Amino acid sequence: MEALSAATQDEVRRHNLARILRRLHVGGPTSRSDLVAFTGLNRSTVGVLVAELADAGLVVEQAGATGSVGRPSLVVAPVPESAVAIAFDVRVERLVGAVVGFGGQVLARQEQVHRRSGFKPSTGVKQMVSMAHALVAAVPTGVRWIGTGVGVPGIVDLSDGLVRLAPNLGWVDAPLGEMVTEALEIDFGSSPATVIGNDADLGAVAEHVRGAAAGSRNVIYLSGEVGVGGGIVLDGRLMSSAGGYGGEVGHMVMNPLGEVCRCGSRGCWETMIGRDAIVRGAGLVAESAEVIDVVRAADLGDTQAKQSLADAGDWLGTGIGNLVNIFNPEVIVLGGHLGDLLPQVSGVLFDRVGNSIRPSREQVTVVAPGLGRDSTLIGAAEGVFASLLPDPLGALARSITLVPR
Amino acid sequence: MEALSAATQDEVRRHNLARILRRLHVGGPTSRSDLVAFTGLNRSTVGVLVAELADAGLVVEQAGATGSVGRPSLVVAPVPESAVAIAFDVRVERLVGAVVGFGGQVLARQEQVHRRSGFKPSTGVKQMVSMAHALVAAVPTGVRWIGTGVGVPGIVDLSDGLVRLAPNLGWVDAPLGEMVTEALEIDFGSSPATVIGNDADLGAVAEHVRGAAAGSRNVIYLSGEVGVGGGIVLDGRLMSSAGGYGGEVGHMVMNPLGEVCRCGSRGCWETMIGRDAIVRGAGLVAESAEVIDVVRAADLGDTQAKQSLADAGDWLGTGIGNLVNIFNPEVIVLGGHLGDLLPQVSGVLFDRVGNSIRPSREQVTVVAPGLGRDSTLIGAAEGVFASLLPDPLGALARSITLVPR
Numbered sequence: 001m002e003a004l005s006a007a008t009q010d011e012v013r014r015h016n017l018a019r020i021l022r023r024l025h026v027g028g029p030t031s032r033s034d035l036v037a038f039t040g041l042n043r044s045t046v047g048v049l050v051a052e053l054a055d056a057g058l059v060v061e062q063a064g065a066t067g068s069v070g071r072p073s074l075v076v077a078p079v080p081e082s083a084v085a086i087a088f089d090v091r092v093e094r095l096v097g098a099v100v101g102f103g104g105q106v107l108a109r110q111e112q113v114h115r116r117s118g119f120k121p122s123t124g125v126k127q128m129v130s131m132a133h134a135l136v137a138a139v140p141t142g143v144r145w146i147g148t149g150v151g152v153p154g155i156v157d158l159s160d161g162l163v164r165l166a167p168n169l170g171w172v173d174a175p176l177g178e179m180v181t182e183a184l185e186i187d188f189g190s191s192p193a194t195v196i197g198n199d200a201d202l203g204a205v206a207e208h209v210r211g212a213a214a215g216s217r218n219v220i221y222l223s224g225e226v227g228v229g230g231g232i233v234l235d236g237r238l239m240s241s242a243g244g245y246g247g248e249v250g251h252m253v254m255n256p257l258g259e260v261c262r263c264g265s266r267g268c269w270e271t272m273i274g275r276d277a278i279v280r281g282a283g284l285v286a287e288s289a290e291v292i293d294v295v296r297a298a299d300l301g302d303t304q305a306k307q308s309l310a311d312a313g314d315w316l317g318t319g320i321g322n323l324v325n326i327f328n329p330e331v332i333v334l335g336g337h338l339g340d341l342l343p344q345v346s347g348v349l350f351d352r353v354g355n356s357i358r359p360s361r362e363q364v365t366v367v368a369p370g371l372g373r374d375s376t377l378i379g380a381a382e383g384v385f386a387s388l389l390p391d392p393l394g395a396l397a398r399s400i401t402l403v404p405r
Numbered sequence: 406m407e408a409l410s411a412a413t414q415d416e417v418r419r420h421n422l423a424r425i426l427r428r429l430h431v432g433g434p435t436s437r438s439d440l441v442a443f444t445g446l447n448r449s450t451v452g453v454l455v456a457e458l459a460d461a462g463l464v465v466e467q468a469g470a471t472g473s474v475g476r477p478s479l480v481v482a483p484v485p486e487s488a489v490a491i492a493f494d495v496r497v498e499r500l501v502g503a504v505v506g507f508g509g510q511v512l513a514r515q516e517q518v519h520r521r522s523g524f525k526p527s528t529g530v531k532q533m534v535s536m537a538h539a540l541v542a543a544v545p546t547g548v549r550w551i552g553t554g555v556g557v558p559g560i561v562d563l564s565d566g567l568v569r570l571a572p573n574l575g576w577v578d579a580p581l582g583e584m585v586t587e588a589l590e591i592d593f594g595s596s597p598a599t600v601i602g603n604d605a606d607l608g609a610v611a612e613h614v615r616g617a618a619a620g621s622r623n624v625i626y627l628s629g630e631v632g633v634g635g636g637i638v639l640d641g642r643l644m645s646s647a648g649g650y651g652g653e654v655g656h657m658v659m660n661p662l663g664e665v666c667r668c669g670s671r672g673c674w675e676t677m678i679g680r681d682a683i684v685r686g687a688g689l690v691a692e693s694a695e696v697i698d699v700v701r702a703a704d705l706g707d708t709q710a711k712q713s714l715a716d717a718g719d720w721l722g723t724g725i726g727n728l729v730n731i732f733n734p735e736v737i738v739l740g741g742h743l744g745d746l747l748p749q750v751s752g753v754l755f756d757r758v759g760n761s762i763r764p765s766r767e768q769v770t771v772v773a774p775g776l777g778r779d780s781t782l783i784g785a786a787e788g789v790f791a792s793l794l795p796d797p798l799g800a801l802a803r804s805i806t807l808v809p810r
Contacts, residue, residue: 008417155764155765164763164764218645234644235645240622240623241733242622242734243733243764245762245765246730246731248762252730253760254658254659254661255661256659265760318658321658322658325651325653326651326653326657328646328650328652329647330647355668357560357650358569358570359560359648360647360650363650
């Protein structure tokens with residue numbers, strides 16, 4: 001068993017390195033003693049691993065906050081510019097981009113509105129490339145680009161970045177991962193890998209790692225981005241499924257006599273709590289108004305707006321009750337326009353959730369996102385950092401040093 | 406890192422032992438060369454591990470099937486009597502019990518009908534104890550009893566075997582695990598631990614390990630046992646949730662104007678596809694007729710029975726479509742009375758499932774159970790064997806040698 005045991009030792013070393021990196025990435029600057037306590041390793045082993053990370057430029061040791069008495073202790077701090085992700089959140093009517101550094105710091109952020117119609121995959125890719133240049137121009141020269149992450153409101157094949165179906169964009173079988181990498185390669189001379197993910201999955205990851213659900217192991221993130229999607233974290237990891245297509249809770253049929261959905265089915269949850277339903281229910285024109293406009297109208301006493309919010313809250317609560325029964329999660333995060341609804345509809349919503357089975361209902365909290373509208377954007381960056389943590393030296397070897405044009 | 410590495414070596418040994426045990430438990434008699442190929446270990450390591458299992462009495466080496474030429478090769482075979490589980494499936498109107506040996510062989514099986522009303526936890530425990538005696542009388546003297554497994558149609562706290570809620574039995578916060586162990590202890594002088602599980606969870610485990618979903622990683626088992634429950638296996642393991650209460654898909658609200666459910670909510674899936682709804686829809690009296698009676702009536706041309714089955718198939722398909730969208734599983738197994746429906750309603754059912762999102766729909770198969778009505782019973786035994794595999798010597802040390810009264 002010697003060979004096995006040698007392999008295991010190297011695995012143990014990499015595992016410990018990844019744990020330290022993750023701790024710094026999520027928790028920020030940390031003293032050596034806290035790293036010793038966190039990992040359960042001895043001081044000298046932690047010293048060796050930290051030195052390895054410092055040699056790679058990923059961390060520096062610096063004076064930390066002074067304790068109650070005595071000299072300030074040294075803390076190990078992540079260097080944001082040492083490894084950055086370019087992240088995009090492709091929304092139905094908006095593109096948001098950011099450069100996010102190791103440690104989670106947003107170094108630059110941009111957003112741009114577009115019209116839903118005519119926004120083809122190729123249009124999206126063009127806008128991402130031009131936004132990438134604007135973002136790179138806004139960060140210090142010399143940052144190391146380790147990958148690109150893209151969130152899409154649709155069903156994604158994680159193995160090859162193929163967008164199988166994005167009903168609200170009208171995209172079918174678009175090889176987005178390949179397209180983005182190739183376009184960036186042409187423009188920047190070279191490009192690291194691109195990771196494509198479902199917007200709700202990425203939102204769930206971000207809220208779980210550093211948002212409103214930090215510290216919880218079982219989390220559902222509902223994306224409210226025209227349509228409604230679900231990202232599901234179970235026991236700290238994204239839910240497994242046959243093809244990675246699960247979590248489409250917006251297409252849970254809840255009223256078989258309801259309206260026809262963009263997916264082709266009838267009475268999907270999305271047809272009741274999607275943006276268009278809420279806006280139209282308030283007598284406003286979909287595509288030119290947002291849920292927040294309905295909320296404002298209701299605040300001013302508009303009875304049709306109030307009724308539309310009450311209906312949406314009713315269906316939102318009923319569907320959340322279903323998810324409580326099915327998943328027994330600790331936290332449900334209401335993203336996008338669903339978060340805008342929360343303060344307005346909490347009464348009827350919690351009343352409906354109250355119909356779910358007691359033991360599960362008692363364990364759940366329903367909250368607004370901790371990362372505002374950026375859950376998916378930050379999650380897209382986290383998808384890139386997921387490749388850094390297990391193999392930092394490999395990821396840095398494949399990185400590209402960015403200089404503005 | 407020496408200490409860590411020593412701990413790791415022992416872990417590796419136990420891990421390999423557990424893999425061999427599991428392979429024999431699930432796959433039956435296996436040649437040493439197949440064990441070498443399966444584990445990736447060398448021949449001598451496999452020899453040492455097999456000798457350890459033989460010393461403990463768990464396996465024997467015997468002449469296997471003769472190959473194409475030459476002498477018959479030796480195979481390692483599980484010894485069923487060396488470690489047995491007593492398993493119970495507590496149904497709403499029936500108690501089923503079995504002694505299941507290591508390797509999955511059913512050594513004895515009993516069942517007994519009871520009335521739903523008045524079937525309290527204490528009544529159930531009394532019947533289990535008396536059935537345990539009948540079962541023990543039917544197996545060879547000297548079998549080693551390693552534990553008791555019980556499946557219940559309700560929500561179970563796995564940590565302490567507390568049945569939080571079993572709506573169709575009217576049980577609330579019944580400490581069933583404790584009650585069963587104590588009652589068996591009084592009667593048998595001593596008792597190993599009892600494992601309580603949700604009936605659908607156990608059904609999912611059994612169908613995944615040795616039933617219709619063997620070989621699939623993402624599986625949903627729907628229990629049709631008066632009510633409707635769900636057991637969900639993701640990436641080969643039971644779904645994780647905050648308290649272990651998830652999977653209650655029968656209480657997914659699908660028609661907010663529907664009938665009041667036993668859970669207190671309205672329009673739950675169970676109110677449309679539960680046994681009582683189907684039987685009543687056919688004009689028969691619930692509690693005295695079964696779904697199979699409706700199927701027989703429809704076969705004889707009864708139009709009301711046909712309509713009831715068609716309605717049930719419609720709702721069953723719509724709900725399965727929801728599960729396909731939410732979980733993207735490879736296999737959905739229709740247990741209990743839902744399996745009886747399948748041949749009758751497959752047309753409308755697959756039509757409705759056809760409304761789910763294409764990439765997920767293309768990956769799913771909907772099937773009847775491979776273990777007939779015994780999925781939960783076998784799953785209850787598997788719950789016991791789950792404690793044998795990682796620590797066979799410990800489990801045997803805690804076992805009790807059974808002799809009939």
